[in-house]
Amino acid sequence: MKIGTVLRPVLVLLLLALVLRPQWFAPLFAPLAPSGGPVIYERASLLSLSLSHLALVAAASAAATVVAVTLAILVTRPAGAAFRPLSRTITNMGQTFPPVAVLALAVPALGFGAGPTLVALFLYGLLPIFENAVTGLTTLPPATMEAARGIGLNRWQRLWRVELPLALPVTLTGIRLSVVIALGTATIGSTVAARTLGEVIIAGLLTNNTAFVLQGGLAVGLFAVLIYDAMVQIERRLAKRMGG
Amino acid sequence: MIEIDSITKTYGPTKAVDAVSMTVETGTITVIVGTSGSGKTTLLRMINRLEEPTSGEVRINGESTLSVKPHILRRRIGYAIQGHGLFPHHTVARNIGAVPQLLNWPKDKISARVDQLLELFSMDPAEFRDRYPAELSGGQQQRVGVARALASRPDLLLMDEPFGALDPIIRTRAQEDLRHIQQRLGSTIMLVTHDMEEAIRLGDRVAVMDGGKLVQYASPAEIIARPATDFVADMVGDVERPLRLLSLIPLSDIVEEGPAEGAPLSADASLREALSACLWSGRSAVPIERDGTPLGRVTFEAIRARAEMQA
Amino acid sequence: MKSTGAAISAPGLLFAVAGVAALLTPFMTLAANRIVAGEGVLAWNIAGPAAVTPGLIAVLGGLGLGLLQRPASLRLGGAVLGLGGLLWLLTQGASCLLAETGEYARVSPAVGFWVLLVVLMLLMADALTAMAPKPLMRGAILVAVLGALAIILGSGALSDLSVMQEYAGRSDAFAREAVRHLGLAFGSLAAAVVIGFPLGVVAHCRAALRSATLPVLSFLQTIPSLAMFGLMIPILGWVGATVPGARALGIAGIGFAPAFTALVLYSLLPVVGNTVAGLAAAPPAALEAARGMGMTPGQRLLRVELPLGLPIILTGLRIVLVQNIGLAVIAGLIGGGGFGTFVFQGLNQTATDLILLGALPTVVLALTAAIVMDILVDLTRRLPEDAT
Numbered sequence A: 001m002k003i004g005t006v007l008r009p010v011l012v013l014l015l016l017a018l019v020l021r022p023q024w025f026a027p028l029f030a031p032l033a034p035s036g037g038p039v040i041y042e043r044a045s046l047l048s049l050s051l052s053h054l055a056l057v058a059a060a061s062a063a064a065t066v067v068a069v070t071l072a073i074l075v076t077r078p079a080g081a082a083f084r085p086l087s088r089t090i091t092n093m094g095q096t097f098p099p100v101a102v103l104a105l106a107v108p109a110l111g112f113g114a115g116p117t118l119v120a121l122f123l124y125g126l127l128p129i130f131e132n133a134v135t136g137l138t139t140l141p142p143a144t145m146e147a148a149r150g151i152g153l154n155r156w157q158r159l160w161r162v163e164l165p166l167a168l169p170v171t172l173t174g175i176r177l178s179v180v181i182a183l184g185t186a187t188i189g190s191t192v193a194a195r196t197l198g199e200v201i202i203a204g205l206l207t208n209n210t211a212f213v214l215q216g217g218l219a220v221g222l223f224a225v226l227i228y229d230a231m232v233q234i235e236r237r238l239a240k241r242m243g244g
Numbered sequence B: 001m002i003e004i005d006s007i008t009k010t011y012g013p014t015k016a017v018d019a020v021s022m023t024v025e026t027g028t029i030t031v032i033v034g035t036s037g038s039g040k041t042t043l044l045r046m047i048n049r050l051e052e053p054t055s056g057e058v059r060i061n062g063e064s065t066l067s068v069k070p071h072i073l074r075r076r077i078g079y080a081i082q083g084h085g086l087f088p089h090h091t092v093a094r095n096i097g098a099v100p101q102l103l104n105w106p107k108d109k110i111s112a113r114v115d116q117l118l119e120l121f122s123m124d125p126a127e128f129r130d131r132y133p134a135e136l137s138g139g140q141q142q143r144v145g146v147a148r149a150l151a152s153r154p155d156l157l158l159m160d161e162p163f164g165a166l167d168p169i170i171r172t173r174a175q176e177d178l179r180h181i182q183q184r185l186g187s188t189i190m191l192v193t194h195d196m197e198e199a200i201r202l203g204d205r206v207a208v209m210d211g212g213k214l215v216q217y218a219s220p221a222e223i224i225a226r227p228a229t230d231f232v233a234d235m236v237g238d239v240e241r242p243l244r245l246l247s248l249i250p251l252s253d254i255v256e257e258g259p260a261e262g263a264p265l266s267a268d269a270s271l272r273e274a275l276s277a278c279l280w281s282g283r284s285a286v287p288i289e290r291d292g293t294p295l296g297r298v299t300f301e302a303i304r305a306r307a308e309m310q311a
Numbered sequence C: 001m002k003s004t005g006a007a008i009s010a011p012g013l014l015f016a017v018a019g020v021a022a023l024l025t026p027f028m029t030l031a032a033n034r035i036v037a038g039e040g041v042l043a044w045n046i047a048g049p050a051a052v053t054p055g056l057i058a059v060l061g062g063l064g065l066g067l068l069q070r071p072a073s074l075r076l077g078g079a080v081l082g083l084g085g086l087l088w089l090l091t092q093g094a095s096c097l098l099a100e101t102g103e104y105a106r107v108s109p110a111v112g113f114w115v116l117l118v119v120l121m122l123l124m125a126d127a128l129t130a131m132a133p134k135p136l137m138r139g140a141i142l143v144a145v146l147g148a149l150a151i152i153l154g155s156g157a158l159s160d161l162s163v164m165q166e167y168a169g170r171s172d173a174f175a176r177e178a179v180r181h182l183g184l185a186f187g188s189l190a191a192a193v194v195i196g197f198p199l200g201v202v203a204h205c206r207a208a209l210r211s212a213t214l215p216v217l218s219f220l221q222t223i224p225s226l227a228m229f230g231l232m233i234p235i236l237g238w239v240g241a242t243v244p245g246a247r248a249l250g251i252a253g254i255g256f257a258p259a260f261t262a263l264v265l266y267s268l269l270p271v272v273g274n275t276v277a278g279l280a281a282a283p284p285a286a287l288e289a290a291r292g293m294g295m296t297p298g299q300r301l302l303r304v305e306l307p308l309g310l311p312i313i314l315t316g317l318r319i320v321l322v323q324n325i326g327l328a329v330i331a332g333l334i335g336g337g338g339f340g341t342f343v344f345q346g347l348n349q350t351a352t353d354l355i356l357l358g359a360l361p362t363v364v365l366a367l368t369a370a371i372v373m374d375i376l377v378d379l380t381r382r383l384p385e386d387a388t
Helices: A002-020 A021-030 A046-075 A078-094 A099-110 A114-138 A142-150 A154-192 A198-206 A210-241 B040-049 B068-077 B093-097 B098-102 B106-120 B136-150 B168-185 B196-202 B221-227 B230-236 B238-248 B273-279 B300-310 C008-022 C051-067 C072-099 C111-131 C136-153 C162-168 C171-205 C207-222 C225-242 C256-279 C283-293 C298-333 C338-351 C352-380
Strands: B002-011 B013-022 B030-035 B055-060 B077-081 B156-160 B189-193 B206-209 B213-218 B285-290 B293-299 C028-031 C039-041 C106-109
Touching: A002 A021, A002 A046, A021 A210, A046 A114, A046 A210, A078 A114, A078 C008, A078 C111, A078 C352, A099 A114, A099 A154, A099 C298, A099 C352, A114 A142, A114 B093, A114 B238, A114 C283, A142 A154, A142 B196, A154 A198, A154 A210, A154 B300, A154 C225, A198 A210, A198 C225, A210 C207, A210 C225, B013 B055, B013 B206, B013 B213, B030 B077, B030 B196, B040 B156, B040 B189, B040 B300, B068 B077, B068 C008, B077 B136, B077 C283, B093 B098, B093 B106, B093 B136, B093 B221, B098 C072, B136 B156, B136 B168, B136 C298, B168 B196, B189 B196, B206 B221, B206 B230, B206 C171, B213 B221, B213 B230, B221 B230, B221 B238, B230 B238, B238 B273, B238 B300, B238 C207, B273 B285, B273 C352, B293 B300, C008 C051, C008 C072, C028 C072, C051 C072, C051 C111, C072 C106, C072 C111, C072 C256, C106 C111, C106 C162, C136 C352, C162 C171, C162 C352, C171 C207, C171 C256, C171 C283, C171 C298, C171 C338, C171 C352, C207 C256, C225 C256, C225 C298, C256 C298, C298 C338, C298 C352, C338 C352
Parallel strands: B030 B189, B030 B206, B077 B156, B156 B189
Antiparallel strands: B002 B013, B002 B055, B206 B213, B285 B293, C028 C039, C028 C106
16 A cells, blocks of 8 residues: 555656656666667657557547446346346357457458547447346345335336445446556557557568667556556446445 | 363453363263353363463363364364264265365275264164255254264363254254264263353252353352352252253152042153143153153152252 | 337337348349459349248248247247348359359349348357357357358358359468468467466565556557557567577568467466456455465465466456457568468458458357357356356
């Protein structure tokens, strides 16, 4: 905990500096760049790449959350129960699909650019959220559910006021997993011409410029770690509030 | 003979067990009873060195338990705990044979011993040998747990709240079975419980622990009739003392010639049961029999006289 | 609740609707060469009526059988029938469409085929889930499915398809990259087990080590894969250049070594974490009893903690294996080889079939690994099923 409180602001400042003022780091990266080659990636600003990267992840994750939670609600209602074994199989098997393969397979259908990346992130992001939301909705404390019925809440009220709030921490864990995977997979999206921080890394790989690899890697890595950490904090807060 | 010689266990500033000395005769059941935090479980666990004593020692048949490695010592001492602690991934037979296997008994000897113990606990070996613990009822699991503790014919059997997880009816039955098996095998048993009723029913001797100290070590009758401290008296429960006393005395002690009406009682039943029968059915005497043959009767007056004599 | 609805399987209805809709989209694509976009051909136009009709009937019949609520075996039969029809249509269409066109023309399955394939596979999975086969039976089914796939591919029935033509031109490279891919995935798994398992056992015994290791490993896990692969390049390049003898062992900044190292680092968290969780899963009462009966710490580990934790430990290995099969694709980007080589070549050349040549085997490999590991996990749960 103590380490976290010191480390967190340091990492945030480091990330901001790296994204907003990459030139500051030029002396640091210089030894890693090929002699005479560029040290700092300048074909696009790290800021715009970061924003585009995050926007892609946010859009895909938001869509995945809405769809996955809706599906989870449907299969946990009595009418959707017939689909539950099937949905479990799809989640189990779907998660074995490599994210890169999903991305690559989306290209033939959607062409290059942000499109296939968005679709791949969305499809792949569905699974952990759906799985966790179903777990959350099916492992509610029976006494609480009984009480909710007992005080006369109808089905909708039970869903909105009891089931969804109680399933929220577990669902959030699924969203966190999904977001972290999406952050990483979006990087690979640059191989299909999506504008993300992966562009910097790939440029580095293609020109043997370790300085580029490090800039891109560091920026994505810091985003991933900080977002992961922030979501863990939110989950902890929620769990504490619910006495879990 | 087990000699516990001023054994002490301290955790930081607190003395969990404070200079306890007692001697346990071979072939008897000794029940250590106390509230939680009284040090009774720590005392028991120091005997097989699951806890190392801070000072003092335990001798089994004259030999100090400190003279052997702890795990070797434990293989000679049976140990049964609350919630049975069976290995969920092993069959009943493998569970019971666990200690003999550690002692490298030959296979056929182990399986013969397993069958023998299952029969002793009225469980058909053919039916139960290959079952897994999860396929047994709570009472059966508990019996397998005790059978496992007895498997290597240990010098001593330690039991830590062995019946704690059982419901009342099964618990009474399990206590009777234990008594019965102990008498057949002549085992030496030390048992920890928080339940004075259980202590009085099972113990040849009862040791009452309070705040790490042994406050009284005596026969059940002595504990009830002459509690050494207020704490012991509390544990026994003043109101119930006469009834507890009567529960220790078999009807065969005061059976007399003469007729009596109504359903007969067994000569092995206690005076408490006879008293209950008298009060419930409004009789002044109950007929007594042994294995179906009438022995005589026990009268209400005789029960009262006997109760007064004890007090 | 609904008396009439009881005989119809709700998922089956979904499959049938999706399947019929898929039939209305292009089933195959015909392109003038391997780069240009082709034009879609509907299922009943890919060949003459005599060739197409049996296939269409089989597909529709399969979907129809899937509508039944039970028996599950009949639904499974429906899935097999439908897949057979799909295969029939594909082979008929490929040869027939190619017969009418130029030398460089390519035919490939189009969206209709893929959707039908997925729908029928899901029908199969749904039926199998209902049948709940025992672990060994599942293994037999897997072998049968893979065997059928091998026979179909080996028979040359599909060799007219574009993706198979890509393969035909690269069969040597394909074999080489397949071995490389397996080497990366299984090799990194083995290395992670050799390092991670002892680490997990020690961490199980030492709380201080446990609280120090696990956060570091979860941190490693959050680093995006491309960044991790990229970062390994300078590090291993430096090792290769400075540590004597390292270069002779093949340690260098590009190729196999950085990919392998990155995969091992990713694998450590599931291996160590699940080993710790598995060893901690033994019931406390059983451990107390084990100690009380005189088992040494080593005996407790081997006889109680390890067997009881094995399913959880193996689950960790399943995660690692499936994850590494997928991540190994990225090795193709840094010259590490594997199926990723085809994927990224295909992306560079915008050659869809080359992408498929890399992606499809990866998916099949990952699915197979997942199923095999699931079977192993079930086999190690030695508790009888009705007991849990």
